[in-house]
Amino acid sequence: METMETRESPMKPNNLVTYKQWSHLCATLVLPTAVLSLPKISFQEAGNGGWLTPLISGLVGLVALWEIVLLAHLYPGLRWSQMLPRALGPKVGQTINLGYIIFFWSDGLLVICEGLAFIHTVVLPLTPYIAVLLAFCATLTYVLWIGMDSLFRVNALMYGGLWVLGTVMVAAGLLGPFHWGSFSPFLEEGWGGVFQGSYVPMSWYGEMMVLSMFLTHVQPGLLQLRTTVPTWLLSIGLLGVVDVVTMGLFGVAEVSRQMFPTYLVFQYLQLGDFLHRVEILFLIPWTMMIFFKSFIFFAAAVQVLQDFTNSKSPRPFVLPLMGLTACVTLWAFPVSQQLPDFLLYVFPHYALIFEVVIPGLLWMVAQWRQRNTYPRKARFGCVTSEEYGK
Secondary structure: OOOOOOOOOOOOHHHOEOHHHHHOHHHHHHHHHHHHHHHHHHHHHHHHHHHHHHHHHHHHHHHHHHHHHHHHHHOOOOOHHHHHHHHHOHHHHHHHHHHHHHHHHHHHHHHHHHHHHHHHHHHOOOOOHHHHHHHHHHHHHHHHHHOOOOHHHHHHHHHHHHHHHHHHHHHHHHHOOOOHHHHOOOOOOHHHHHHHHHHHHHHHHHHHHHHHHHHHHEOOOOOOHHHHHHHHHHHHHHHHHHHHHHHHHHOHHHHHHOOOHHHHHHHHOOEOOOEOOOOHHHHHHHHHHHHHHHHHHHHHHHHHHHHHHOOOOOHHHHHHHHHHHHHHHHHHOOOOOHHHHHHHHOHHHHHHHHHHHHHHHHHHHHHHHHHHHOHHHHHOOOOOHHHHOO
16 A cells, blocks of 8 residues: 555655755745734734834744744654654644644635735735636646755845845835934833734744655755754844834834835835835835745645645646635735734634644654654663554
């Protein structure tokens, strides 16, 4: 009988990437949506202490990465959807996998809705929304069909572009009329406001958990937490700079009122008479990152579907899934305010369960099985994933 480890993988062995390239996806998962929405959300709740919310919420991302590392050590060579049946048994594991199919797919759907709302409003206001949607979904379908061979390497190039974005944001703060008075009094809403403003972004950082679906695409070796920390720090630092600059230039009240305050910073910045339309430096990498982020979640959903149905290839699920996505996107959030309200009041409550709670529980179950089944070996950390399957 064919097992999950021997079924067809979307990447060939000679095209496997390094853990460093794999870790670069951390920034791609957090920044596209957070860089647009974080200033508005954080300052509404935390006042002038909103610039601290990336640090507080970023700790959840570090916990998610730590859980991935621990599970990768316990189940080497397996991805998340293969770990669940191995640790919990086929029935329970596959039932939870069904929930992750819905979660990954719906998360990708939300990324498309949020990304296309910005693109249609700011970049292509005269283009019919359905045309933008179909073009985006058709491109996603093609990339999902051909596989993930080049995604990690192209994303690694984007990682370098993030430093350019950070430099431009710092330049905007230095060249513009930066108002230091916006930071006084310090923490006007107190630490309670900071923690309250960090709750929604926690679910964005927790999305790093989806990287556990791509552990089978990485070259053999031992995943270490320090491999992922630089990208994690970059995402926190860049979002912190975004918050500080937007608050310094526009003030807390104006940032809380605007829908896309970060984009206003790039529109505001001009370098003399020779460099205008600096917002293009933001639009190009941001559009690519929003495409990569949506691709990551749909690729994860397709792979869970492959494991759930015990299929040899993920391709049969690509066209139906993307067709369903295009249809649902058209009527999911017909009123412009419904999507922000959903992301604020609904998404974080269930997302953190899938992103942090369930992986943490799985690790504890695996540790309990290890100590009860192989007590002597567990004491010295010698139990392998093959022994778990016995």
